[in-house]
Amino acid sequence: MKFAQEFKKALQREGGFTQRETALPPQSALLTYCFARLPQRWIDSAIPYGQLKKCLKKVTRELETIGLDRDTLAQLAASQTSAGDLGFHYDLDGEPFNSKHLRPRLTIFVHLKDGVVVDAKLSPATRDFLEKVAIGRAEQQAQPAITPDVDHESSASDDNEAPASETDCISVTPCPVRQVEIPLVFDGEFFDILQNDVFELDTLQGEEAERLKGEIASLGRTMTRTTRPANGKKARDDMARWREIFELESDHGARTAAQALKQLQWFQQEVLQRKHVQNLRLSASREAFTMFLNLNAMLLQNLKFQEINQLAVTKILKKFDKRTSLGVAKTFPVAVHSERLLAGSVARDLCAQVSSEVIATVPQLDDYLCPICFAVAYWPIRLQCEHVFCSRCLVKMQRKSERFCPLCRGDVIMRAGLDNFDKARAAFLREYFPKEVKEKVKANELERGKEIFGPDYTDGPCCVM
Structure with missing residues (x-):
């Protein structure tokens, strides 16, 4: 389809x-x-899309009428990319005064020798058309860029004519190049x-x-x-x-x-x-x-x-x-x-x-985890570098005399104290993650108990012997 x-x-x-x-x-x-x-x-x-397709057919016929069918333009494009020769340029420049309106322009670079177009890439009919445009307008104004009035009836091309031989454009002196703007209607x-x-x-x-x-x-x-x-x-x-x-x-x-x-x-x-x-x-x-x-x-x-x-x-x-x-x-x-x-x-x-x-x-727990123990960062300690860790992990780093933040390598660990406790964040965590905070507090108490009483310490209820 x-x-x-x-x-x-x-x-x-x-x-x-x-x-x-x-x-x-x-x-x-x-x-x-x-x-x-x-x-x-x-x-x-x-x-x-359908309207654009119909308009494109008009553009194609208009180009073929002046001898610039897709094959001719493709040859010009291939020659200017492979050999560095000027062929044509098609741009969509805007109108003057910063208008957003597009004004498409097709410019052909015509090679002349003794007033005759000698581009081997063009068919004879196309060369005749460009020769009339370039030379005729040159008599009216001696400028490098020329915008001619196109006579479509005198510019019909013969698609069956073979391109001219490359030897036709051999010259001892370089051929002058004239820049010719081809006025089109239907591309606009x-x-x-x-x-x-x-x-x-x-x-x-x-x-x-x-x-x-x-x-x-x-x-x-x-x-x-x-x-x-x-x-x-x-x-x-x-x-x-x-x-x-x-x-x-x-x-x-x-x-x-x-x-x-x-x-x-x-x-x-x-x-x-x-x-x-x-x-x-x-x-x-x-x-x-x-x-x-x-x-x-x-x-x-x-x-x-x-x-x-x-x-x-x-x-x-x-x-x-x-x-x-x-x-x-x-x-x-x-x-x-x-x-x-x-x-x-x-x-x-x-x-x-x-x-x-x-x-x-709806805050997600992953956004409030301690980057060391991967549990909720409670009690939260905000370092001078603005990174937040739980208090237990920070204490452990200080005991090991670690000075640098694990995330940014800033020299801030040993400078942290009670002033770095983030009260607002702690209140937020208690409100939005009450279950995770309770589990974190319980884990901290168990870990501290083992540090004081030994590895056999448990958080079970006390009993009197």
Whole structure:
């Protein structure tokens, strides 16, 4: 199936999700998702691939009319890369006064000898056309860069004519080179369409990004209120459940839409099997989970739409180069200055915001471990280098007269004292990790008891003999 048909069907078929409630035990509601059609506004803003293909045919015919078909341009490109000779240059420079509007320009470097074009790479008909352009305009203005008016009726090329022999351009003195700008019409139309649609998609994605940022911020505030341990035992229990849920989302790296869809399906299945949502005790927590799934679905919808339009741009530029040999596949993404669609930064930025404003509302134990014993860093000692260790590990390092921080090698260990105790962090750990703090205190007491009373010491209850 041709890409134009695939692209059209993908816009109609693949998009976001609609939610569908699934019957679960009491006090639980889990969402499953199925594919749904993209919003009509998005479909209307998609890259007009079919229209661009039609315009590309006009560009191809226009080039062939003046004898610069893709084979001729390919020969010129090959000669200037292999032998260093000037052939042609095609760029997408903007208009004056810092306008963002693209103005494609095709410049041919014509080699002349006694006023006659002698490029062996060009067919006789093409050389005749360039000779009329270069020499005719030279009589009007003696400038190196010339922009002629093209007479298309007098420039028809014969594709069956063989290239002139290389011996035709042999000369004792170097041939002068004249720079001739070939005015084209339909390439400007092609890039106008493509550029305008890229800008329109950038605007659309900017609006959707702002909307999603609001959804993320709202969910973050809801999560902060819901999981605050001071709200009671149910909130503390739900915070533990949320910690288990977010542990399933430990991989936050860049993903394609297909990978993101697979990850979302796996995540939902794991949450269902482990009964995390059913174990949430507060209705606000279950509503927050619904919001979290909806948010992930919307992010996936945006990612899929972005990817399919990026592919359409890549495909049409590749087809442009294949039919014209002008080489714009690499230069257009740079010249157009797309900050969202072609840069692909929207999904990445939104996922980063989810991590900072939603997932970060439920602190993970791994972020508060002592880097030496890998238990919760309690009592926390913050060194002058800002690295945090538990008090027991710091005492052990000082007893061994170790001076340097294990992480940054700063000379700070022997300078640490009671003033380095981080009271705020200690209170935070007691509030959000009460179980782990109790286990750490108990382990510290056992270790200290063995140091005082010997290795046979246990923390069992005392008995009177």
